[in-house]
Structure formats: structure tokens, C-alpha cells
Amino acid sequence: MSTLKTYTITGTSFEGSLVFKYDLNGSLQSYELDGELNDVQKKWLYNGRFPFNEVGIRTFMSINNFTVHGGELDLSFDHFWDAYAFKVGKKPMAANIWKRMSKADKIAALTGIKPYDAHLRRHLQREKANPTTYLNQRYWENEWNKY
Structure with a gap:
């Protein structure tokens, strides 16, 4: 088990959520999709917008249709x-x-x-x-x- 920052992204344009987990260096460790993306949404996400590092989450934060939750570490x-x-x-x-x-x-x-x-x-x-x-x-x- 490692210490990961978890971001959950929800949006008005799709049902479900995207969950990205990053290590302390900001490198993506896992990605989960709860729901489905249509072909246009997949093309948008996988065409240079997929956040392979934590800095990429800023793209989602700057778009009104998305809400980004999390980013805190579990230090319990x-x-x-x-x-x-x-x-x-x-x-x-x-x-x-x-x-x-x-x-x-x-x-x-x-x-x-x-x-x-x-x-x-x-x-x-x-x-x-x-x-x-x-x-x-x-x-x-x-x-x-x-x-």
C-alpha cells in the first residue's frame, strides 16, 4: 500500500465518475471509470487530455462542466x-x-x-x-x- 492522492471527477455531460490516483511524485498510479463515456467523450479525453500526471488534473478544474473532488493524502x-x-x-x-x-x-x-x-x-x-x-x-x- 502506498500513499496516493485521489481525485474524483464528476461532470454534467456524463453519468458516473472518473477516479485518478497519483503517487507523491504526481505520477498516475491508477485510473477508474465508474460509468461510460460516449465516443466523443473518449476522443476528447484520450486526445492529449488524459492526466498522466497530477498537473493534468488542472485541465479538469478549469472546465465548468467538471467538478474535481479530493486531492488530500490519507495521513491517518x-x-x-x-x-x-x-x-x-x-x-x-x-x-x-x-x-x-x-x-x-x-x-x-x-x-x-x-x-x-x-x-x-x-x-x-x-x-x-x-x-x-x-x-x-x-x-x-x-x-x-x-x-
């Missing part, structure tokens, strides 16, 4: 707990640490999980740190790609 402790995927140690202690962290540190901690996990896959003899240790010792600040 439960999201961290699920993303870290090593549910050992004292969950309440980790939750207390998380509660005291700044928004910037929460984002950094969440985005640091993936490189840390990749490092552990390259070094199988190392065990994953408990979530409280990861948070207390700020593991996300290590440059895991160099080890």
Missing part, C-alpha cells in the same frame, strides 16, 4: 499501520508517536516505507524494524538505495 495512523505491513510491537505506542509527528514527517515516513522494504529485499539477513522503532529512529531519513 491506520493508513501508516497498513502501509508498513509489519504489525508487531505496541500499536498504541506507535499511534502516539504518529500523533505527535508533523504532517511533513508523516508524508516522509509513508514514502520511506517503499525504499526501506526494497533495501530489506536486497539484504535478506536483516529483519524489518518494529513500527515504533521505524518512527522513533526516523528510518525514512536513511538512504536505503545506497546500502
Whole structure:
């Protein structure tokens, strides 16, 4: 699980919604269509307007027929707990640490999980740190790609 910004787009010209999910670098990670687009709408969307990066969402924000919802990150402790995927140690202690962290540190901690996990896959003899240790010792600040 990774930290994604989710945008839901609804419009007066089609039934349903478009859902775009971007990583913290603004790269599209998934796209869902709830409903159907007609041929004209498909041509419009896929002819240079498809938002492959988060900046492309601005196109939809500037058109009166569309409403864009979302764009917020899930910085809840439960999201961290699920993303870290090593549910050992004292969950309440980790939750207390998380509660005291700044928004910037929460984002950094969440985005640091993936490189840390990749490092552990390259070094199988190392065990994953408990979530409280990861948070207390700020593991996300290590440059895991160099080890």
C-alpha cells in the first residue's frame, strides 16, 4: 500500500465518475471509470487530455462542466499501520508517536516505507524494524538505495 492522492471527477455531460490516483511524485498510479463515456467523450479525453500526471488534473478544474473532488493524502495512523505491513510491537505506542509527528514527517515516513522494504529485499539477513522503532529512529531519513 502506498500513499496516493485521489481525485474524483464528476461532470454534467456524463453519468458516473472518473477516479485518478497519483503517487507523491504526481505520477498516475491508477485510473477508474465508474460509468461510460460516449465516443466523443473518449476522443476528447484520450486526445492529449488524459492526466498522466497530477498537473493534468488542472485541465479538469478549469472546465465548468467538471467538478474535481479530493486531492488530500490519507495521513491517518491506520493508513501508516497498513502501509508498513509489519504489525508487531505496541500499536498504541506507535499511534502516539504518529500523533505527535508533523504532517511533513508523516508524508516522509509513508514514502520511506517503499525504499526501506526494497533495501530489506536486497539484504535478506536483516529483519524489518518494529513500527515504533521505524518512527522513533526516523528510518525514512536513511538512504536505503545506497546500502
